[in-house]
Amino acid sequence: MAKNILTRRHLLKTTVAAGATGVFFGPWKYNRVYAAGTDKPIKIGITSDASGQYANSGASDRRGMQMAIAEFNAKGGVLGRKIESTHIDTETTPATGSRVAERMINREEAGFLIGAVSSGVANAISQVAQKNGVIYFNTNSSSPTESGKNCHRVKFVWDGNGANFAKAAVKNSIDRFGDQWTLLTNDYVWGHNTAAATRALLEQYGGTVKEEILVPQGTRDFSSALLKIQQDSPNVVAAAIGGDDQKALRQQVAQLGMGNSPAWINNQQDWPDVYGLPLDNLFGVFGTTWYYKLDLPGVDDFVARYQAMYPDTRMRVPGNVFYNGYMAMKNMLEAIERAGTTNNIAVIKELEGHKMPAGERMQHHDAWIDPETHQVQQSIYLATAKTGSDDKDDMFEILNSVSPDDVRDTGASEACQLESYDDTPTFDA
């Protein structure tokens, strides 16, 4: 019979081994505390697209974030710590977004994640971020689901969404153009949600959807849809078509000269998608969150800083995507500064309900972060193509600005269920 004697040496060895294992595999939140140090740089993972459908917007988004980081580092960083950023291409692909987020958190040790243009990618990143408790800023994707059913405690959404833009445009357009509408919808999550928001508002204001034409993502030939629209003759076409599909659509509508009749309501035109194109490609009324010619204090200086930092960029002036990237990063760093710590829960609490004066954001109305949905409530601008301007960069004519209260996405508030603080892993970055 084998003896099983517990010696003091055995006990000591077992205790040390168990302790080491506990430190290694133990509650992740504590490990992260040990990894952080006050003299270490704050590491930020930039999760923007450098390839695929949104590569161009992703580059603009990134430039905005990097300008904010450069400005903070120039004045000594945040809490005495330098800001370091790492970028990995999310390829406009949700699966890649998940992989990149995992790598950013577990291998690059990023304490914060930021960046997205595609809502599918943003959703994928935010699921990983929530699992790890890492604060994630969705800078430029605009599906209502991002601050609705796919909201998370760690995620903050900086762009206006489809429901905001629809609210800004629908009533005005019914009065002006008529109540018979066709919806031209990209057949994926952002398109469906944006079209649903438009449909609900249309019905609320007495309009009718004559037809909804679902267009698969990746469509390059819109001739069938455009023929159908001609056969149906609606008063208004509300298009929720994004990315390269939208570029192909614009070109084909311009070739047919259909830009004015019927009236077109395009949800949002991102600056990188339209910059440098002929004006007839910019048909209809569309939404944006910012324009470089807004007659507001600080705008000219912002444009000058952009031009000084990026003298060789093809886009000579910043657009809405750059602006969102910059503002999101700036507010992330300011929130850490106000919190006085990089503890994620403290920073989240600092961001929830945070008010941003109109002057600081170079918009017409004060903005704030909705504590229920984590979406930035901000001014929405309706614009159209500006004809007759000598300045090639001055492509938009801003028609009006709508206050955040008037365009609030109430559907998102109903759909969003944020995780509790207790269910969110906590750590110091």
Added chain:
Amino acid sequence: MTQLVPHLFNGLTLGLLFALIALGFTLIVGVMEVINLAHGSLFALGAYFALAIIGGGWFGETALGEWWVSLPVTPRYILALILAPILAGLAGMVLELALRRTYGKIPLYGLLLTFGAALVIEELIRLGWGTGEQHLQLPQAINGAVLLGGLIFSKYKLFAAGFSVLAIIMVWLFLEKTPYGAIIKAGAHDSEMVRALGYNLARLRLLVFGLGAGLAGLAGVTMVPIWGLRPHVGVDVVIPAFLIIVLGGVGSFWGSVIAAILVGLSVGLTGAYAPAWSMMSMYILLILVVGFRTRGLLGKKSALEN
């Protein structure tokens, strides 16, 4: 019925454009048995060469450049239509020289090399022309809209479809009515015999690859005024082109043309009546045809079927 006719017409024009896209691809696959995954990138390269020619980008901000852009668009466009495919063809020839080391080895090497070349070409485009959306200027005569049967059609799309017909006929005449075409076809049938007869097989392959790449470039110049121009525009090309040659029967010229028209009609009609299925319809068509006839519409019978 009156509602259907415009969509049939639209599907036909779309099919002719697909045929133009697949033409160079089918030529290279049929003759050389190489699946050229860089076809889309050569398509994009052709379009960017046209952009440089029309916009005078290669002259820079010089007096010559200013003079060039002051010329009417039409002569610049015609020059681009001729020169850009030739330049894309030359790029294709360089690629073929690199491909030679893969001949006689497992097909995966050729696939990997052309895939790598596609990535390199796309990055070179980004470096040369930037990542943003570009616009190819068109002559006024083929731009704008035309009213047919009370509906608006794009003048340019009709021009592009007509041009595709012309390109198809020209390639067919080249293959069928010239001694070069006869040698190419013979090379596809029995390359060893062609070599034994004293023809330089290496030069023949170089010519075919150059021709296929040139046709990809021509399709690029023709299609981007409809699809828009961005560095990854070629990504949209490879899958339909591949699908069309499988559907038509690998190596069959007319099989590809007929398959392209069928794909155009299915995409056009579903686009009107079941738009959510418009992209899927081409794959369903492929499954239906290949399910009953594995060699495609006009493909040669395999030895295994005897």
